[in-house]
Amino acid sequence: MADQTDNLLYEGKAKRVFTTDDAKVLLHTYKDDATAFNAKKRGSWEGKGKTNATMSAALFSYLEANGVPTHFIEQVDDTTIKTKYLTMLPVEIVVRNLATGSIKRMLDFEEGRKFKAPIVELCYKDDSLDDPLVNWYHLRELGVSDEDLEFCEELGLKVNSVLAPFFDERGIILVDFKIEVGKDESGQAMLADEISPDTCRFWDKETNEKLDKDRFRNDMGGVEDAYAEMLRRVTAS
Ligand code: UDP
Numbered sequence: 001m002a003d004q005t006d007n008l009l010y011e012g013k014a015k016r017v018f019t020t021d022d023a024k025v026l027l028h029t030y031k032d033d034a035t036a037f038n039a040k041k042r043g044s045w046e047g048k049g050k051t052n053a054t055m056s057a058a059l060f061s062y063l064e065a066n067g068v069p070t071h072f073i074e075q076v077d078d079t080t081i082k083t084k085y086l087t088m089l090p091v092e093i094v095v096r097n098l099a100t101g102s103i104k105r106m107l108d109f110e111e112g113r114k115f116k117a118p119i120v121e122l123c124y125k126d127d128s129l130d131d132p133l134v135n136w137y138h139l140r141e142l143g144v145s146d147e148d149l150e151f152c153e154e155l156g157l158k159v160n161s162v163l164a165p166f167f168d169e170r171g172i173i174l175v176d177f178k179i180e181v182g183k184d185e186s187g188q189a190m191l192a193d194e195i196s197p198d199t200c201r202f203w204d205k206e207t208n209e210k211l212d213k214d215r216f217r218n219d220m221g222g223v224e225d226a227y228a229e230m231l232r233r234v235t236a237s
Contacts, residue, residue, distance in 0.1 A: 049079040052196035069190035086182025175201035
């Protein structure tokens with residue numbers, strides 16, 4: 001848990017990040033608060049912080065065991081994880097297996113259309129611009145190297161190839177997700193941020209029930225139960 005010796009580095013919509021007495025280590029404490037539509041909508045429900053911290057911890061560990069470098073060090077308590085201190089790339093990587101959300105609107109795809117192959121998108125991380133979908137040319141102009149862009153796309157596909165079967169075994173379709181990348185002091189790039197129902201879309205394989213933040217975004221009700229159910233499925237042995 002963060003204490004008085006830890007300093008608040010950043011407070012976001014759903015988490016606080018603290019520096020520690022080790023300059024290479026951060027603490028991320030997940031809150032029960034939620035926002036959607038670039039903070040135009042706000043809410044809160046019990047257990048959200050615990051689900052996001054615990055699910056991120058479990059999935060980062062699983063990804064590490066499957067050859068994916070991540071910032072994760074350990075889970076400290078129900079809502080806090082310890083990570084490496086990274087310098088973040090200004091890129092959000094979205095990977096999609098089925099159509100919903102913004103791609104459905106952009107290309108007039110039918111809800112749930114199953115893609116022939118996973119689709120990788122790169123967005124420029126800037127809330128004031130609503131994280132626009134961009135390509136390599138834009139990101140080069142914004143200072144991101146080709147080597148880092150290649151890493152981002154390959155990482156997105158690798159994370160998908162590890163996590164889609166993981167969730168399938170637990171009765172869940174991994175519809176789409178967003179990840180972020182950072183670099184440590186030696187320049188080593190790795191997976192960062194979080195993997196949770198805030199950043200992924202999860203549909204029950206049998207019923208197609210949505211078990212993620214779309215329940216909050218679209219006022220569907222049952223969001224607290226959905227997060228608890230996802231935590232149960234991920235941590236069940
Ligand atoms: N996503 C996210 N943060 C964002 C935008 C999207 O974590 O700022 C996730 C979202 O939860 C979904 C995926 O990225 O799993 C694709 O989202 P999409 O572009 O469809 O966004 P929408 O505008 O529909 O939320």
